[in-house]
Amino acid sequence: MAQPQTLDFGQDYQAKYGFYDTIEPVFQTEKGLTRRVVEEISYQKDEPKWMRDFRLQAYEIFLSKPMPSWGPDLSTLSFEDIIYYLKPMDKQGRSWDEVPDEIKNTFDRLGIPEWERKFLAGVGAQYDSEVVYHNLQEQWSSQGVIFVDTDTAVREYPELVQEYFGTIIPPDDNKFAALNSAVWSGGSFVYVPAGVNVDIPLQAYFRINAKNAGQFERTLIIVEEGAFMHYVEGCTAPIYTTDALHSAVVEIIVKKGGRARYTTIQNWSHDVYNLVTKRAVAYQDAVMEWIDGNIGSKVTMKYPSIYLMEPGARGEVVSVAFASDGQHQDTGGKVVHVAPNTSSRITSKSISKGTGRATYRGLVKVYEGAENSRCNVECDALLLDENAKTDTYPYIEIEEKDVTIGHEARVSKVSDEQMFYLQSRGLKKDEALTLIISGFIEPLAKELPMEYAVELNRLIELEMEGSVG
């Protein structure tokens, strides 16, 4: 096994996140991607024919699609060196007792059991490519809420899955959506029946725990008319020397008068390519919110998008990115106004440190006939060092005259005077800087469940440790 790379996040980070356990997968595919690997994945999962066909078709699309010609440098990403599927144990743990001790140990160190006791009502925690532990409260089951891993959903709710799977993000959407469609494993399936209000956030915790293991989870969320749910996803990953790939697909459907919020705090280790496609459709008077925080990874490309399909639909994207040495966070959001009287807001905050680079890439599109649509885009970039970089690509395509579009972009540096002011009150340099940063990202932090807000601040503190002289 390769030695973990020494990275600049301080020992505490290593102790808390930078470890890996000695779980032997019971099955894994060979390195690299072939038709045979795709078939093997489907065979191992004992999938119905329609899903196997879906995978194989997606595989062909993946081969035929070129790599994106825009955006961050992906030249060192090698599809041949990745293991596309690992199966850590034979069956899924239904209760905590059934989860193997070594996996429990991992979760203990991540703090999950405690969170579960205190905050969680249901946990779907993904270990490698398989969900090992899943728990859904009785009350939800009785309300008809489904919260299972997607593999289970394919087996147990085939009609629901088949109706919606791949309809929001078809395999030919982009190369990585095709890749995910071919090799996906795990992820969550959530179904909230009409009028049901799931008032405690559904949470899943993802982690990569094997060298060169890809993570291709597939999440599908359906919120029926007048229903509400909040899904929270947190990610940490151990530190490895070779490049790993995380390429997820998240599809969300919010029907008339429904509301969905999807919150992510992502902290992949600094060698992971994090290339994720997230898209939601919102129907009449529905509300969709993406809250997206990206701290780790080597390269992130992620632009959560919302299609406002019917009158009165609303969408909000809040995106925060922290790019430190050698990282490129290429993030933002997309909103597409298809119907009249729709409104949206994109708020993007980025922090660049050392040689880090943060890019805002966003699209606002208003179709003809989407009268009285309103959209406001705000991007703020904070630069911590002379070499840190930020850039902005705000694409705006408007086909309708009767619209209100606002766009504001600001780049700021931490001022010496601010630092001096805080230090003059007794705060050490790194404390002062961390405080300024936490203030800068406060618009995201205040949208998070409290334990995630605390976690986010802690992660940023760790990133800032030893960074000032």
Add this chain to the structure above:
Amino acid sequence: MKTPLLEIKDLWVKLPDEETSILQGFNLTINEGETHALMGPNGSGKSTLAKILAGHPGYEVTSGEILFKGEEILEMEPDERARMGFFLAFQYPMEVPGVTIANFLRLAYQRRFNTEVKFLQFHGILMKHLKALEMEPTFANRSLNEGFSGGEKKRLEIVQMSVLQPQMAVLDETDSGLDIDALKIVSKGVNAMRSPERSFLVITHYQRILNYVEPDVVHVMMDGRIVKTGDRSLSVELEQKGYEWVRGELVGV
């Protein structure tokens, strides 16, 4: 016997890329329990002195020394000085968006007194001092100085001072921009803190604040050094005759 708290000896200071010194052989000793007023026209170097004392990194000290409680502090970071009990009430307090006064001051309090304080316990402390400065309790959860009026910023400086209980406080034009009511409130806050161990340096253009915060000693500063020192009556005389009078006197000498 008086114990010196702050001793500034022959201090020469300039900006890194300039020839001319802003402070030119500045000398001042403040004993424990004393309140000094430092007056002078614009550009005489008063605010530079205040920043140098607090440890602003943007200046170059070419010679001289500053002793606080007998210790040389010139090489110390601003936060080390603060933890020793030095405080500067800023002429232009900085805005820090998204950082609440409660969170910020609690952290500062913990550093100043090298202790942990529970959120609720600190809340009580903060409320007491906000009330004393006639600020609404809601300020506790507002972003530090963001969107505050000039007067609110100045009052918050005194709240911070009251919370952090420094031994030596420099008030850099805390009175400017305050209406008469606010000036009284601020002065009351300062006077409440005066004690035999604590000292103040009140930097001002006008003698108005000195009617409320009565100084033991008044200094006049010009061209980077103190040119005249007297008692309370000096500030009154200055107000009547103007700074040109002092300059005229100097030339006369």
